Amino acid sequence: MLQNEIKECFIELGLFLEQFSTENFTKNDTVKNNSLFYNQMVDLIDLSQSHNGWFTKENVCFSLASWAKALTKENIEKWLSAYNFSNIKVKKVGLILAGNIPLVGFHDFLSVLITGHKALIKTSSNDQHLIQFLSKYLISLDQRFQDRITFVEGKLENFDAVIATGSNNTARYFEFYFKEKPSIIRKNRNSVAILTGKETPEDLTHLGEDIFKYFGLGCRNVSKIFIPKNYSFDSFFNAMFTYQDVIKYDKYANNYDYNKAVYLMSNYKLLDNGFLTLKEDENYASPISSVFYEHYENENEVAEKLQKDVDKIQCIVSKNPILKSIQFGQTQKPNLWDYADNIDTIAFLTTI
Structure with a gap:
């Protein structure tokens, strides 16, 4: 052909x-x-x-x-x-x-x-x-x-x-x-978002799609957020409220109940809105119904960390251009030329 x-x-x-x-x-x-x-x-x-x-x-x-x-x-x-x-x-x-x-x-x-x-x-x-x-x-x-x-x-x-x-x-x-x-x-790879505290309600609502689409099961789903010191989660949780119906789905609700129980029994400090938990954690891969977060002093230190861990990262979401980041709400809308793991599949197939 x-x-x-x-x-x-x-x-x-x-x-x-x-x-x-x-x-x-x-x-x-x-x-x-x-x-x-x-x-x-x-x-x-x-x-x-x-x-x-x-x-x-x-x-x-x-x-x-x-x-x-x-x-x-x-x-x-x-x-x-x-x-x-x-x-x-x-x-x-x-x-x-x-x-x-x-x-x-x-x-x-x-x-x-x-x-x-x-x-x-x-x-x-x-x-x-x-x-x-x-x-x-x-x-x-x-x-x-x-x-x-x-x-x-x-x-x-x-x-x-x-x-x-x-x-x-x-x-x-x-x-x-x-x-x-x-x-x-x-x-395994995971996706992250870098927040500055200056995001609009629309930005954060779009971030919710990056988190909740496909129930968070994809490598392009945001499983961790980086936040500045003294970040207020009020705007974040207000935006996430748009996705509250996710808890009506039994498989998701079961994961939420289980993971929350495990965290509480382990005496972890949690932020919780009734369908999503936030846990401070340096790892990238959070379980279903949970997002990890980590504080930063400045965005340069986040860039250095992500560059060091490049083999663990699929997407970076940010309003600022950092390490080929993409805009909020775009993680599950890749173009044909957005390759998984940043490995050019077509280049590979033209040289075998």
């Missing part, structure tokens, strides 16, 4: 996904093969929470909306314009995908196919249905994808390179098992 043909299929996929960008679906009869796939997609979204309790309809639709916005001709061409694809030799690339949020491994899937390679995909049991369904839609657009997309059960074998995502523990296994092959091995 020519790259232009692959691009056109993904652009069409974007139009298909756009129909499901909100919980009130909007059918577009001009979308290719809609008569075969639209109702099936509706059923799959409705069943997603039964496959994974964290995959609410709201969160699945948010993910689909994000990909619909990304998969436009303008975005794809802007993304790929920086690369030379003339010397690519088709390889089989193994993909070991995570499953913490809906379609979390789709960027790797897209990258492999759009560079002309074949994808051998081992999905997470937590997110195996959506990407398989979208693969079927792509194949319906062009049957040649049938030879380029293979889902693997059991051991991943007969591959030329691999992109694997997992925990720090599984990463050690991946590094050993795949040591003879070109690879990208992704580990």
Whole structure:
């Protein structure tokens, strides 16, 4: 397949996904093969929470909306314009995908196919249905994808390179098992926000989306905030109140009750608003329903700390330009060229 043909299929996929960008679906009869796939997609979204309790309809639709916005001709061409694809030799690339949020491994899937390679995909049991369904839609657009997309059960074998995502523990296994092959091995990462006390109510409300979207399960979710000495949390908690309905979801509420109980039994000092706890802690990875915080004297010392811990950080949120920070409310809206772990996937795939 020519790259232009692959691009056109993904652009069409974007139009298909756009129909499901909100919980009130909007059918577009001009979308290719809609008569075969639209109702099936509706059923799959409705069943997603039964496959994974964290995959609410709201969160699945948010993910689909994000990909619909990304998969436009303008975005794809802007993304790929920086690369030379003339010397690519088709390889089989193994993909070991995570499953913490809906379609979390789709960027790797897209990258492999759009560079002309074949994808051998081992999905997470937590997110195996959506990407398989979208693969079927792509194949319906062009049957040649049938030879380029293979889902693997059991051991991943007969591959030329691999992109694997997992925990720090599984990463050690991946590094050993795949040591003879070109690879990208992704580990645990977390995102942070740097507050100055001068944020507007709108800024802090947007920060709430960075914290609560997908219930905080993604590596792009803010799990820790840096605050100046004598910071008042009043404005912060007022803004977080927008997201109070999260506690109505049983799985989140159970985590909130459990983690709060553990903290209290350990005599940790907590700030609590009834659905979110704040704990002073130097670590980055806070549990569900909790955010860590750490005081600073000046922003330069925060920059030094984050630079030192760069391998632990996915996103930095700040109003000030610090270490390629992004604006509040943008962590779950990455562009195609915003690579996980700051590793250029396309550059890797063009050189294997």
